[in-house]
Amino acid sequence: MTTPPVLMPDAMAVVIGYLRSTLAAHGEQAPVVSRVPSPRPIRFVRIERIGGPPDSVVTDRPRLDVHCWGADEEDAHDLMQLCRALLGAARGAHGGTTLARPAVGGPQFLPDKETGAARWAFTLDITMRGHAL
Numbered sequence: 001m002t003t004p005p006v007l008m009p010d011a012m013a014v015v016i017g018y019l020r021s022t023l024a025a026h027g028e029q030a031p032v033v034s035r036v037p038s039p040r041p042i043r044f045v046r047i048e049r050i051g052g053p054p055d056s057v058v059t060d061r062p063r064l065d066v067h068c069w070g071a072d073e074e075d076a077h078d079l080m081q082l083c084r085a086l087l088g089a090a091r092g093a094h095g096g097t098t099l100a101r102p103a104v105g106g107p108q109f110l111p112d113k114e115t116g117a118a119r120w121a122f123t124l125d126i127t128m129r130g131h132a133l
Contacts, residue, residue, distance in 0.1 A: 003057055006130035011062035012049050014095035014128060015087070019045060022086045030068075030079055040115070042071050045083055055127050059100075064124045073109070073118040080107055080120035087124050098129040 012034050020032045023045075031037065031044040045068050052063035066083055070076030088104045105123035112119050 005133045006058050007133055008054075008060040008130040009095065009097040009128050011052075011060065011064060011126075011128060012047050014097055014099070015064055015090075015124070015126070016047050017095045018090055018099070019047070019083060019086060022090075023082070026082065026086070028079070028082060040069075040117075042069070042117075043075065043079060044069050045079065050123075052125060058130050058132075060128050060130060061125060062128065064126070065121060066124055067110070067119055067121045069112065069117055069119045071118070073120075076118040076120045077107075077109075080122065084122055087126075090126060097131075100127040100129075102126045 016032050023030060031041060033044060033046055036046060048065045050063050050065050052061045055061035068076050068080035068083055070079050084104045088102055090099045090102045092099060103125045107120050107122045110119050110121050
């Protein structure tokens with residue numbers, strides 16, 4: 001007996017949706033996007049998948065970079081810390097999948113190379129359940 005193929009969720013879309021809703025629930029209005037917007041807002045969060053292995057036959061373990069821009073270093077840092085806390089608590093049903101075992105990496109100060117704008121970043125590894133086809 002063979003295992004049916006499993007369709008894995010779009011990790012960026014799931015995490016963007018999760019972070020948009022949880023930031024809004026905490027009164028934060030920073031846009032959460034997959035690409036740097038044009039024109040670029042002063043404060044925003046960008047999510048990018050940078051890899052991650054399958055966790056099992058039915059789960060994926062994406063690794064995502066989370067970059068937080070702000071008006072200054074402190075503002076970007078505070079936004080990053082809020083995102084780290086919210087994503088570190090990401091568990092349960094969301095975006096048509098189940099989130100589990102979030103692991104957030106340590107923060108890095110990475111001023112934007114093109115503009116010099118304040119930016120802090122961290123990585124997120126999280127398990128997501130796929131759907132049998």
